[in-house]
Amino acid sequence: MDALLKEITPIVGAANVLTGEDVSARRVDWLTGAPCRAKAIVRPGSTREVAEVMRACHAARQPVVTHGGLTGLVHGTEAGPDELALSLERMTAIEAVDPVSATLTVQAGAALQSVQQAAEAVDLQFALDLGARGSCTIGGNIATNAGGIRVIRYGMMRQQVLGLEAVLADGTVVSSMNRMLKNNAGFDLKQLFIGSEGVLGIVTRAVLHLQPPTPDVQTALVACPSFEHLTGLLGHLGRYLGGSLAAFEAMWQSHYRLLTQESGRHTPPLPPDAPFYVLLESLGSEPQSHGAQFALALERALEDELISDAVIAQSDTQRQSLWAIREDIEGLIQALSPLLTFDVSLPIPEMDRYVTRLEEALTRDWPRGRMVTFGHLGDGNLHISITVGSAEPAARLAVERLVYTPLAELGGSVSAEHGIGLEKRHYLALSRTPEEITLMHTLKRALDPHGLLNRHKVLAPEDG
């Protein structure tokens, strides 16, 4: 290892090879807060440096873990004491913005928020948005195919990427920096790297697609009398809002009641006795026509009895207080400690029964267990918060089995947007067929035959 670090040091400069306390002073990630255990942290300043570092590591068969903003939730950036962490924290440049083609070229270490701001500076917007925007990086967003709060309208990170550059395990630079909406010249190689969690290559730069601005934001909280009404409302808003619907965040009563009435953390904007609540947001260009269209769509939903009650935010403050209920993770942690959280997806028509059965199974096995649910319903994505009074591995394992096992039969996924990392790799087979997992291993071997990149993440070694 020392010999390798000596080889790497002149590539990136001595100040950019961290060892000892400089490593352990850093957290492994945002979630756990434990110290980083990597043998060293290397901070290249360019794609060329990444490539040279990887050539040296490849020759030495040195495993490498790529670090972005460390905001992941599935232990996808953990590095053991025999691994090198490669941090893209110095590669934060926004290299170019083309307002005519609506494209932005950026280094992978740039924070999501800096891309959003650069887009706004030319009267456009970057469509991806999520809570960690200030610290998560574009490279991490790409590697994990990030989702967030506007997927119904704009899709996931994959749909925002026009081109990218990646460094393979052997140091080869694959530069696919396409800037056009359409390019069918051969296989679309960027798709390999998007969502593969750093296992197939290190994303170093990207060309992102920007969207026209939608300055008028209409937000409402509505109450729904049943799950059928909830799905009816989703279709209704699709029809009446002409594609401007951006958020359809469904809260089961248990979730809404916990965070408003029970915790006292939020004044309930609507009485907490409806079976379901939905936070709605629509993005339009002009306040007058878009506001009228949004109000009319809700009026019709009331007339059709799809919803029983509604409140439309009349100011940005009101908007924020509605979102604060839906986003109050702190409130969940306080009430449901120790908290186990899950990120699953399944076909929308199956959700209600899935949640009901899971609740039944949970309270059967843990009479004092408790669970609340909300989800990006339009995306088929549920976030489930559970406590059983214990965070012991055995309890967690038992709960994971209750949550994940029914998904296999329903064609659901053990990971909607968080990825697999180390945490869910043993459940991958619930959502993927043996042929799919074999093909994943085939790709891994083809691109990284020595298994150096983000070793043992996504694919457990025993699967091979």
Add this chain to the structure above:
Amino acid sequence: MDALLKEITPIVGAANVLTGEDVSARRVDWLTGAPCRAKAIVRPGSTREVAEVMRACHAARQPVVTHGGLTGLVHGTEAGPDELALSLERMTAIEAVDPVSATLTVQAGAALQSVQQAAEAVDLQFALDLGARGSCTIGGNIATNAGGIRVIRYGMMRQQVLGLEAVLADGTVVSSMNRMLKNNAGFDLKQLFIGSEGVLGIVTRAVLHLQPPTPDVQTALVACPSFEHLTGLLGHLGRYLGGSLAAFEAMWQSHYRLLTQESGRHTPPLPPDAPFYVLLESLGSEPQSHGAQFALALERALEDELISDAVIAQSDTQRQSLWAIREDIEGLIQALSPLLTFDVSLPIPEMDRYVTRLEEALTRDWPRGRMVTFGHLGDGNLHISITVGSAEPAARLAVERLVYTPLAELGGSVSAEHGIGLEKRHYLALSRTPEEITLMHTLKRALDPHGLLNRHKVLAPEDG
């Protein structure tokens, strides 16, 4: 070969193994009209049959070419006398429609139009649309990542596919029939097969994402005083139409004038003296508000002098007559015979200069040569029609070089939406780096080590 056909016959039934005149009576594709030269055409009726046929072919090292609707434009479905054609014409079932999740499950041989109709039957729509809708198949749309006339709004075929099932060269069935908008459980394998032109696997089934209906269609033809005004108009409509813009079809003056004034085939809706014309289409939910918004956006464009003239279609007949100009391929063939057509993409700000220089180069080399241009401008995609009075291979080759060579420096693509097939594989290196092409070969070898699927298409053997 006879032994192999004997093995295949019981799998698909004797009626579904065509040989001799049954083969040569069929055209190789829509474009050339020459007879099919394949040794046999095999028509499996299910994924299982496709898999069994491929297992037999794999054991016998038999090359196979997959046939869908045969509407491709780059000779991607040509089969030589030593190749077997595998036609999905019997696999046309629409297996399921889920209006709540807005998904449709279909066999790959179904025609695009049948999917559009099945979506409309549940008050939704399928976003992909293109001229060949009646005969092109969903499998072909996926294999070529089809584009079409609504890409600005909905993206290409890739964005409409939630899941798919593919049969590999060895007969392995990779079933990734995901039905959710979000699924980050491991690599997104479907992306491998989308747009890879049948070279990596045979797509047999798919889950498609449906969109809310947009019953109100607003269409206009506008005149633009310069290219800068044209790109200014694109940004303007992005801002004022809140994402409802679906078509921005730019016609250079030469194109508009040829098809209206010169050919006399269409009454010019606007005088033919402007440098550029654009056919605009916006899709909304409600006629009143959407129509007003569209008219207002055009009024403002007139006020800002982004456009010099405009006509809004007042009826479906008027709409169709506007589209008839833009879609009059027959008129181009009559006027520019023998016609050479090109499908390229490049960053929008580079287009004007690219077209001007290409015109100069063309008339320098062929004083009587002629070229007209239109394009899905918002997608960065130009379709260029050229005649030099000859269709001889040498002339075609010389023109191809003029069209394609400048794209390398501009970061453009030799294929925006038609694909590579046999026709463009020798130009692939103009749009892709050596590292990209090497990686494409790596993937091909990993998935189809004997090179049986759509042999020599996309990747020329000498590239390996």
